Amino acid sequence: MTNLLTEAAVNPSKHMSATGSIKFRSETVYGHAQCTRDIIPDDCQTCLKTALAELKGCCSSRQGGIIVSRNCNVRFELYKYCNASSYLLTYPNPKGSNWKIGIVALAACALVVVIVIVIGSCIACLLKERGQQRGVERSHLALLQELACPRGAWRLWNEGREMELVDPSLMDRSQTEGIVRCIHVGLLCVQEDPADRPTMSFVVLALGSDPICRNLKTQDMGQNFLLVTTSFQILLLYFSIANLLDLAYADPPYSLCSNKSNYTDNSPFQNNLETLMASLSSNASVSKIFNTSTGIDPDRVYAQYMCLNYVRNESCRTCVAAASQDIRQLCPGDKEAVVWGELCQLRYSNQRFLGHLDVSGNIPQQNPKNISNPEHLSLVVNKTLSSLIKKAAFGPSANMYATGDEPFTGSDSVFSLVQCSTDLSPNDCYTCLEVAIKNVTTCCYFSRGARIFSRSCYLRYELYAFYDGATESSQRTVTGKGKKENTSQDDKFRGQALLAMCFLIILLSMLFALVLADPLFKICSTTEYGDYDQKSPFGKNVKIVLETLTSITSSTGYNSAAIGEFPDKVTGKALCRGDVTSSACQTCLRDASQKLLKDCESKEAIIWYERCQIHYSFQNITSLDVYAGKYPDMESHNKSVSDPVHFYDNVRFLMDTLSNEAALNRSKLMFETGEIKFSRNETIYGHVQCTRDIREDECHKCLSSALIDLKGCCSSKQGGIIVSRNCNVRFELYKYYNTSSHLITFPTPQDGGNYSVYTYNGAYINSHWIFHFLSEAKKKKTKSHGKKSPNIIKGISRSHGVHNDSRRGYMAPEYAMEGIFSVKSDVFSFGVILLEIISGKRSSGFYLTEHGQTLLAYAWRLWIEGKAMEFVGPLLVERGPAEGILRCMHIGLLCVQKDPADRPTMSFVDLALASDPIALPHPQQPAFSLVKIVPAGKSSSTDPSVNQMTVSSFLPR
Known part of the structure; x- marks a missing residue:
C-alpha cells in the first residue's frame, strides 16, 4: 500500500489511482489507492497516508480492509476485486511459489554441495595459513615482550x-x-x-x-x-x-526540551539547577533511581534520574554525569527538559512531576536493518512484551523492571527489556508500557529492533543480547581474573566449522521435509486465544487428543475426542477425505499432528492437507457452526481457462449438484464426488465434504458459502479449492480422487434445459441461481447465449407440467394496468415463480381450484394465519428443512407486494437467499397477477428495452 500511495500521488500518468499486487506466502494480496482529481498531489499523499494509518488500525490482522473518505480511498483484499491490470510488487526476501518447490529442492542440493566444498577448502586454507603464521606470531610475541x-x-x-x-x-x-x-x-x-x-x-x-x-x-x-x-x-x-x-543505530543523547518557560542567567532557578546537577552523579554511585529537589517556589527545581537496572553503579554514575552536562547544553534556558543517554535518563522541571504519568513526546528509535518476515517478528515481540509489562508493573519483586527472551528463528531470539520509574503506581506503569508497545508497533514494524524513550518508562527489543545477563546461543562467557581459555583457537575454529556443516545438513533435511509434507493451509490462533506451554496440563492434553484422533479416525474417516477438565480441557476432531484408504488417512493425520505440535503452541489450531484435516481447541468445537473459508494456492489454480463463463457454469452446476447430494443423502457420509464433460477433451472433476458432527441444513449452508468463495477466487481458473472448519469443496481438470464418480450432464438446448434438480430435488431452493442465469442470458448479445434463456424457462415450465411450445411469464400489476415498467417488475415475476416452485402449483388457473383464490392470495392468507407449511409442496416437505423453506416463502411474498417501492431489489434477494443472518421485513399484502400465453413462434428476438437496464430475453406468458 505504501508503494501504491506513492504511485497514485506522485505519478501524473496514474491519474491519482494505482493498483498492484504482492505475493504473501501462498496467497496474493491485491490493493488499490485513489484520490479525487480536484486536489493537488501533496494533499493526495497526505490523505492516503492518513487512510493507510486508519487501515492498519482497523484491519492489520484481517484478510481484507477498506477505508473511504471524501477525497481518497484505499483497499486491499486476498482476491482480485478490480478490473484494472496491476503490477506485481516484490517484498524483501520473498518466498518461492509452491509450484517451484521441486526445482528449489534440486537447486538447494546443488547449492549445499558447492557450499560444503567451498567451506572445506576455506578451512583447509585457513588452517594451513595458521600453521605458517604461528612462527611469525611467536617471533612477534617475543618482540612485544621485549619492547x-x-x-x-x-x-x-x-x-x-x-x-x-x-x-x-x-x-x-x-x-x-x-x-x-x-x-x-x-x-x-x-x-x-x-x-x-x-x-x-x-x-x-x-x-x-x-x-x-x-x-x-x-x-x-x-x-x-x-x-x-x-x-x-x-x-x-x-x-x-x-x-x-x-x-x-542512533547517536545518544536524545533530548526533549519544553520551550514553554525559560530562566535567565545567574537567576535563582539556574543556581538551584547547577547545584542539583552537580550532586546527582554522586548519588548514582549507590542508587540507580533517584528523585530530589532543591530551592523554594517559584525557583524550586525537581529532578530525577533513572539508570537501566542491569548496569553497574559506576556505569550509572558515568552516564548520569554525562547526561547532566548534555541536558544543559541541549536545552539551555529551559525550565523543563529531559535527556536520554545510552544507559540512563535525566529529567528536571520547575513543576512537581513525581508520581504523575507522562507519555507525551515519546521518542521511538528503530534499528536501521529490516527483517524479512515482519509479521512473525511482530507476533513474537507482542507476545514477549505483553508478558513482560505485566511482570514489571504488577510483579511483587520485579522493581518495575523485567527482561526476557523468546525464540524467533532457529538461530535468533528476541531479547526484550521494559522498565518504569518507581515513583509510578503499578497501573500507571502498565499504561506507560502499553503505550510504548503501541508506539513501537506503529513506527518499527519492519525493523530488527526498536526502543521507546518515555519520561516515565523505557522499552527495547533486539535480535541480539543487549543487556547484561542475557545469553545468546553463539556466546560463551569467560569469568575470573587472568584466566585463559583451555581450548586452543584452532580447536575452536574447527568446532565452528563443524557446527556450520551440521547446520547446513539440518537445513537440507528441513527443506526435503517441507517438500514431502506441505500442508494446504494452517491457522494457529496465537493472538486471539493465547498460547500454551507444551509441559503444562493443557499442552499434555493437546498431545493426547491428537494421538487419539490419529489412531481412531483412520477406520471411520471422521471422529472427535475430548480430554481434561476446565480450564485445561481440549476438544478436537479429525476428518479424512472420503476416498482415501485407512492407512493413507492415518499417515496424513500423523503428519498433520506432528506439524501442529511443532509449529503451533496456541490454544486453538487447525491444519488442512489434501487428504485430511485436524482441529483442536480449548472450547467445544463439535457442532460449531462457524464458516471461515480459506483458499490455498496450488499450481494448477494459477492457470486460466479460455471460456470462463461457460466453464464456471459447468463447475457451478456440478458443485451445486454434489452439494445437494452430500447434504441430503446421509448414507453418503456427507461426501460426494462427480464429474461433468466440459468439452470433447476436458472433464471437470469435483468433490464436496462436510464434517459429520453438523446437521444436513448446516452442511448445505456451509457448502453454499464455500461455493460463493470458490466463485470469487477461481471462476476463471482450471482448478480451485476452499477449505473451512466444517466443509471443503474442490474441482480440477484431472481426477485427483480415488473413488469412482457418476457423470453429471449439463442441461443443453437440445434437452430442454431441465433444471428440476434446482427446484423439487433441491430441498434448499437455489432459485437465486436460476435468476442469475436469466440475468446473464439476457445480457449476452451472442447467438449462442441468446438461445439459453428460453430453454431455461422451458426447463422451469416443464417441471410444472407446462407444454414446451409456449413460454410463460408474469406481468406486474402496475405494468398491466398503467404501463409502468421498472426493475421491480422483474422482481415481481421472480416472486411468482418462487412461490410456484415452493407450492408445486401453477399460478394460472389456481382460482379454479377448491381454494377459490389466486395463488398469491392463498399464500398470503396461510402466512398471516401461521399455516405457511400447508402451502408447501409434498416433495419439499419430505426432503427440505422447514426453516429454509419458510424463509424462501417469506422472500417470495416480499417480491410480490402490491407497492413496487416495498419490493426488494434482486441484489437483496440474492443476498437474502445466500445468507441467513439478514433480517427480513414483514411482507405486505400481495398484488394480483395477470397471466399471458404467447405462442413460441411469435416471440421476438430483439430487446424490448432501450436503456439495457431491465431487459429480459423472454416474453411474458
Missing part, C-alpha cells in the same frame, strides 16, 4: 609518552588526539579488576562523544590484556568500532 611488557603501555601512559606505543604507519595518517583517545579506551577495557572495566555500550558512547577525562585507577593491570600493535590489527579495530556504532 612492550604487560605494564609497558601503562607505564608509557603514566609518563605521558603514549605516542611511543603507536605504530609508525599510523603516525602520518591519523590525528594524534584520536589515537590517544583510542589508547585511553583500550586501557580502560583491560584493567585487572573486571568491575572496573566499562560496558560495551559505554565504549560506544566514549568513542562517539566528546573527549572524556583521563582519570584512570592507579592500580596495576594484570597480565591478560590485548595490545594492538600492527597496522592491520588497528584497521580491524576501526572496522569493529564502526560496526558497534552501526549497531547502536
Whole structure:
C-alpha cells in the first residue's frame, strides 16, 4: 500500500489511482489507492497516508480492509476485486511459489554441495595459513615482550609518552588526539579488576562523544590484556568500532526540551539547577533511581534520574554525569527538559512531576536493518512484551523492571527489556508500557529492533543480547581474573566449522521435509486465544487428543475426542477425505499432528492437507457452526481457462449438484464426488465434504458459502479449492480422487434445459441461481447465449407440467394496468415463480381450484394465519428443512407486494437467499397477477428495452 500511495500521488500518468499486487506466502494480496482529481498531489499523499494509518488500525490482522473518505480511498483484499491490470510488487526476501518447490529442492542440493566444498577448502586454507603464521606470531610475541611488557603501555601512559606505543604507519595518517583517545579506551577495557572495566555500550558512547577525562585507577593491570600493535590489527579495530556504532543505530543523547518557560542567567532557578546537577552523579554511585529537589517556589527545581537496572553503579554514575552536562547544553534556558543517554535518563522541571504519568513526546528509535518476515517478528515481540509489562508493573519483586527472551528463528531470539520509574503506581506503569508497545508497533514494524524513550518508562527489543545477563546461543562467557581459555583457537575454529556443516545438513533435511509434507493451509490462533506451554496440563492434553484422533479416525474417516477438565480441557476432531484408504488417512493425520505440535503452541489450531484435516481447541468445537473459508494456492489454480463463463457454469452446476447430494443423502457420509464433460477433451472433476458432527441444513449452508468463495477466487481458473472448519469443496481438470464418480450432464438446448434438480430435488431452493442465469442470458448479445434463456424457462415450465411450445411469464400489476415498467417488475415475476416452485402449483388457473383464490392470495392468507407449511409442496416437505423453506416463502411474498417501492431489489434477494443472518421485513399484502400465453413462434428476438437496464430475453406468458 505504501508503494501504491506513492504511485497514485506522485505519478501524473496514474491519474491519482494505482493498483498492484504482492505475493504473501501462498496467497496474493491485491490493493488499490485513489484520490479525487480536484486536489493537488501533496494533499493526495497526505490523505492516503492518513487512510493507510486508519487501515492498519482497523484491519492489520484481517484478510481484507477498506477505508473511504471524501477525497481518497484505499483497499486491499486476498482476491482480485478490480478490473484494472496491476503490477506485481516484490517484498524483501520473498518466498518461492509452491509450484517451484521441486526445482528449489534440486537447486538447494546443488547449492549445499558447492557450499560444503567451498567451506572445506576455506578451512583447509585457513588452517594451513595458521600453521605458517604461528612462527611469525611467536617471533612477534617475543618482540612485544621485549619492547612492550604487560605494564609497558601503562607505564608509557603514566609518563605521558603514549605516542611511543603507536605504530609508525599510523603516525602520518591519523590525528594524534584520536589515537590517544583510542589508547585511553583500550586501557580502560583491560584493567585487572573486571568491575572496573566499562560496558560495551559505554565504549560506544566514549568513542562517539566528546573527549572524556583521563582519570584512570592507579592500580596495576594484570597480565591478560590485548595490545594492538600492527597496522592491520588497528584497521580491524576501526572496522569493529564502526560496526558497534552501526549497531547502536542512533547517536545518544536524545533530548526533549519544553520551550514553554525559560530562566535567565545567574537567576535563582539556574543556581538551584547547577547545584542539583552537580550532586546527582554522586548519588548514582549507590542508587540507580533517584528523585530530589532543591530551592523554594517559584525557583524550586525537581529532578530525577533513572539508570537501566542491569548496569553497574559506576556505569550509572558515568552516564548520569554525562547526561547532566548534555541536558544543559541541549536545552539551555529551559525550565523543563529531559535527556536520554545510552544507559540512563535525566529529567528536571520547575513543576512537581513525581508520581504523575507522562507519555507525551515519546521518542521511538528503530534499528536501521529490516527483517524479512515482519509479521512473525511482530507476533513474537507482542507476545514477549505483553508478558513482560505485566511482570514489571504488577510483579511483587520485579522493581518495575523485567527482561526476557523468546525464540524467533532457529538461530535468533528476541531479547526484550521494559522498565518504569518507581515513583509510578503499578497501573500507571502498565499504561506507560502499553503505550510504548503501541508506539513501537506503529513506527518499527519492519525493523530488527526498536526502543521507546518515555519520561516515565523505557522499552527495547533486539535480535541480539543487549543487556547484561542475557545469553545468546553463539556466546560463551569467560569469568575470573587472568584466566585463559583451555581450548586452543584452532580447536575452536574447527568446532565452528563443524557446527556450520551440521547446520547446513539440518537445513537440507528441513527443506526435503517441507517438500514431502506441505500442508494446504494452517491457522494457529496465537493472538486471539493465547498460547500454551507444551509441559503444562493443557499442552499434555493437546498431545493426547491428537494421538487419539490419529489412531481412531483412520477406520471411520471422521471422529472427535475430548480430554481434561476446565480450564485445561481440549476438544478436537479429525476428518479424512472420503476416498482415501485407512492407512493413507492415518499417515496424513500423523503428519498433520506432528506439524501442529511443532509449529503451533496456541490454544486453538487447525491444519488442512489434501487428504485430511485436524482441529483442536480449548472450547467445544463439535457442532460449531462457524464458516471461515480459506483458499490455498496450488499450481494448477494459477492457470486460466479460455471460456470462463461457460466453464464456471459447468463447475457451478456440478458443485451445486454434489452439494445437494452430500447434504441430503446421509448414507453418503456427507461426501460426494462427480464429474461433468466440459468439452470433447476436458472433464471437470469435483468433490464436496462436510464434517459429520453438523446437521444436513448446516452442511448445505456451509457448502453454499464455500461455493460463493470458490466463485470469487477461481471462476476463471482450471482448478480451485476452499477449505473451512466444517466443509471443503474442490474441482480440477484431472481426477485427483480415488473413488469412482457418476457423470453429471449439463442441461443443453437440445434437452430442454431441465433444471428440476434446482427446484423439487433441491430441498434448499437455489432459485437465486436460476435468476442469475436469466440475468446473464439476457445480457449476452451472442447467438449462442441468446438461445439459453428460453430453454431455461422451458426447463422451469416443464417441471410444472407446462407444454414446451409456449413460454410463460408474469406481468406486474402496475405494468398491466398503467404501463409502468421498472426493475421491480422483474422482481415481481421472480416472486411468482418462487412461490410456484415452493407450492408445486401453477399460478394460472389456481382460482379454479377448491381454494377459490389466486395463488398469491392463498399464500398470503396461510402466512398471516401461521399455516405457511400447508402451502408447501409434498416433495419439499419430505426432503427440505422447514426453516429454509419458510424463509424462501417469506422472500417470495416480499417480491410480490402490491407497492413496487416495498419490493426488494434482486441484489437483496440474492443476498437474502445466500445468507441467513439478514433480517427480513414483514411482507405486505400481495398484488394480483395477470397471466399471458404467447405462442413460441411469435416471440421476438430483439430487446424490448432501450436503456439495457431491465431487459429480459423472454416474453411474458
